[in-house]
Amino acid sequence: MPIKKLYQEEQIDSPLGQLWHAFASNPFAVAGLWAVIFLLLLVILGPLLAPFQPELQNPDAILLPPSWDQAGHVSHFLGTDDLGRDLFSRILHGVRLTFGMSLIVVVCALVVGFIIGSLSGMMRGLKSSILGHLLDALLSIPSLLLAILVVAVTGPGLSNVFWAVGIALTPQFVRAIHQAVHEELQKEYVTAAKLDGASQIQIFWYVIMPNVWDVVIIQTTIAISVAILDIAALGFLNLGAQAPSSEWGSMIYQGLSSLLIAPWTITIPGLAILFTVLSINLVGDGLRSALAPIRN
Amino acid sequence: MWRYLIRRLNLFIATSIVMMAVLFFATGMFPVEKGYALTGIQFPTEEQQVQTVEDYKLDKNQFSQFYAYVTQRLSGNLGISVNSQQDVAEELSAVLPASFELSLFAGCIAVFFGVPLGVLASLSSSKPVQRSILAITLTGYSIPVFWLGLTLALWFGVQLEWLPISGQINLLYEIEPVTRIMLIDTLLSESSYSMSAFKDALLHIILPAVTLAVLPFTVVIRITRQAMVTVMTQTYIRAAEARGLSTYRILIRHALPNALIPVLKAFGLMLGSFASYGIIVEVIFAWPGVGSWLINAIYQRDYTVIQAGILSVSLLIIFLSIMIELLHTTINPINRKELYAD
Numbered sequence: 300m301p302i303k304k305l306y307q308e309e310q311i312d313s314p315l316g317q318l319w320h321a322f323a324s325n326p327f328a329v330a331g332l333w334a335v336i337f338l339l340l341l342v343i344l345g346p347l348l349a350p351f352q353p354e355l356q357n358p359d360a361i362l363l364p365p366s367w368d369q370a371g372h373v374s375h376f377l378g379t380d381d382l383g384r385d386l387f388s389r390i391l392h393g394v395r396l397t398f399g400m401s402l403i404v405v406v407c408a409l410v411v412g413f414i415i416g417s418l419s420g421m422m423r424g425l426k427s428s429i430l431g432h433l434l435d436a437l438l439s440i441p442s443l444l445l446a447i448l449v450v451a452v453t454g455p456g457l458s459n460v461f462w463a464v465g466i467a468l469t470p471q472f473v474r475a476i477h478q479a480v481h482e483e484l485q486k487e488y489v490t491a492a493k494l495d496g497a498s499q500i501q502i503f504w505y506v507i508m509p510n511v512w513d514v515v516i517i518q519t520t521i522a523i524s525v526a527i528l529d530i531a532a533l534g535f536l537n538l539g540a541q542a543p544s545s546e547w548g549s550m551i552y553q554g555l556s557s558l559l560i561a562p563w564t565i566t567i568p569g570l571a572i573l574f575t576v577l578s579i580n581l582v583g584d585g586l587r588s589a590l591a592p593i594r595n
Numbered sequence: 596m597w598r599y600l601i602r603r604l605n606l607f608i609a610t611s612i613v614m615m616a617v618l619f620f621a622t623g624m625f626p627v628e629k630g631y632a633l634t635g636i637q638f639p640t641e642e643q644q645v646q647t648v649e650d651y652k653l654d655k656n657q658f659s660q661f662y663a664y665v666t667q668r669l670s671g672n673l674g675i676s677v678n679s680q681q682d683v684a685e686e687l688s689a690v691l692p693a694s695f696e697l698s699l700f701a702g703c704i705a706v707f708f709g710v711p712l713g714v715l716a717s718l719s720s721s722k723p724v725q726r727s728i729l730a731i732t733l734t735g736y737s738i739p740v741f742w743l744g745l746t747l748a749l750w751f752g753v754q755l756e757w758l759p760i761s762g763q764i765n766l767l768y769e770i771e772p773v774t775r776i777m778l779i780d781t782l783l784s785e786s787s788y789s790m791s792a793f794k795d796a797l798l799h800i801i802l803p804a805v806t807l808a809v810l811p812f813t814v815v816i817r818i819t820r821q822a823m824v825t826v827m828t829q830t831y832i833r834a835a836e837a838r839g840l841s842t843y844r845i846l847i848r849h850a851l852p853n854a855l856i857p858v859l860k861a862f863g864l865m866l867g868s869f870a871s872y873g874i875i876v877e878v879i880f881a882w883p884g885v886g887s888w889l890i891n892a893i894y895q896r897d898y899t900v901i902q903a904g905i906l907s908v909s910l911l912i913i914f915l916s917i918m919i920e921l922l923h924t925t926i927n928p929i930n931r932k933e934l935y936a937d
Contacts, residue, residue, distance in 0.1 A: 327729070440614065440909045443871040447893050448617075451901050452624045525868075528739055532875055535741045536890060551742060562749060569742030576737035584733060 321589035328585020334578030341394040349388035353545040357383035381557040389545040396546040401526035412472025420480025442467030460539040479514040483507045513590045520583030635674040635899035674899035683903045692775035694884030700804040705811035713819025735813030744806040744879040761881040768792040803880040818861045822854035863919035
């Protein structure tokens with residue numbers, strides 16, 4: 300006999316639970332979340348799963364089409380490029396370079412941007428506007444131009460991409476967090492906390508921050524997708540990761556020479572980038588619409 | 596309003612100075628001799644050497660060097676290109692219009708197709724339509740532009756042979772540069788083939804412009820849809836409905852102008868990534884604009900061209916974003932009220 304509910308008990312979820320419910324009601328967002336988890340696993344396990352070394356050249360299988368093609372062979376699942384390197388292994392190794400690196404860049408930019416943004420947001424007057432607007436100048440230089448500047452100073456390479464993309468992303472975090480903190484600071488509940496005798500640090504951390512985290516989260520998802528596209532674009536322009544690297548943008552650049560006879564050498568890395576960015580954007584979009592009713 | 600204008604002007608000057616300081620700092624760090632990085636003269640004669648030190652105050656401290664740098668650059672002295680030995684300012688004025696042409700064309704495509712689609716999307720209440728629009732716009736956001744450009748070129752250019760995939764115009768046409776915007780120049784030219792040259796230029800611009808338009812197009816659809824949904828729930832729309840106005844009239848006259856304000860703002864915020872995308876598209880389609888000029892310069896380590904390109908593009912973006920903000924405030928007085936309140 301099933302247990303009957305005697306009382307109409309109304310249970311209200313915690314804010315996090317509400318967020319999860321709103322998020323889970325959107326199937327696209329959940330699919331995106333699964334894809335992101337899958338990619339995160341690949342960042343850790345990718346090189347272990349890969350059947351070949353990314354730079355291993357197989358002279359017997361040059362420009363082999365993907366395995367579903369008539370001429371393809373299953374030993375090279377996604378085919379090979381013009382040097383006989385296995386595309387499937389290269390894609391798996393590239394997850395770490397493109398997606399993994401974008402995560403590291405975004406975390407670094409987030410930490411720096413969070414510190415500067417919250418400091419300038421909590422200050423008033425000239426100090427605040429100098430700190431807040433100082434980086435606006437960097438915001439106006441497109442990330443690609445910034446990367447060109449970095450490459451001109453230090454030469455191309457994957458580590459310089461880190462600096463270029465990081466410098467380009469930081470001002471966006473500064474601006475978003477500065478604005479959010481500044482906006483919350485004007486509200487009356489903050490005045491109430493101030494009248495209760497809360498110190499600046501208490502106001503910042505316990506009063507304002509709970510209302511700013513959602514801005515930080517949304518900005519982070521946007522930044523990750525921007526970072527992936529920027530890293531890949533620099534790889535494609537041969538300013539980022541250099542030739543034998545299996546970074547996805549760089550793979551497209553290396554496939555350019557055999558574009559007409561072997562289009563899969565650019566289609567497959569391109570689809571990998573599209574899949575990654577799309578799943579990040581799906582999660583970001585789901586989070587944004589899940590957070591929206593709470594915010595309003 | 597005046598107070599507002601002056602504040603924006605201050606912001607423009609301040610950001611430009613910071614931007615130039617970043618550039619000056621980076622120029623000092625280029626792995627070559629400073630005089631060479633500044634002027635582009637690799638083996639200067641005695642006189643040139645003296646002239647360079649005189650112009651850029653290389654014997655003085657960093658501050659007067661920066662001041663000299665700013666005055667030189669703003670008076671139009673951008674040095675000479677290391678590779679072509681031409682005046683950089685002249686080269687810049689030759690490539691800038693081509694970029695303008697491409698980005699204006701792409702922007703127009705985005706607005707002309709994006710706004711109506713966004714309005715249509717906001718009107719439909721069926722789940723499948725909304726989901727598919729969400730899917731399309733998200734894919735448009737996520738697609739890497741270099742891959743999209745290559746794929747479009749491969750399909751429409753190479754396999755179907757519908758459209759040309761490189762350059763501004765077929766080299767057989769000799770068009771005299773007047774405005775340096777090819778679509779206008781072909782119409783202005785007095786030769787007998789001016790009409791067919793115009794058609795050829797139009798065919799050349801389609802693929803790069805469509806590739807570049809994908810990002811603003813998706814942004815415009817999303818923002819228009821969101822803004823229309825918000826505007827349509829407001830009371831003045833209900834009042835207009837109560838007066839018996841037709842849906843079409845309400846949409847076009849009452850709702851759309853208010854819904855377009857956020858679109859304008861989104862354009863201002865998008866300028867940076869739009870410029871980045873433009874550079875990549877120019878490289879893929881060999882469009883003779885600032886982007887491909889700049890990328891060639893970095894491959895050849897042409898330091899003066901790198902500086903000039905970054906300086907001009909960044910100043911343009913700062914200027915345009917502040918202009919858009921001004922325009923936004925002018926047509927949207929609520930924004931102004933917030934500004935005076937603080």
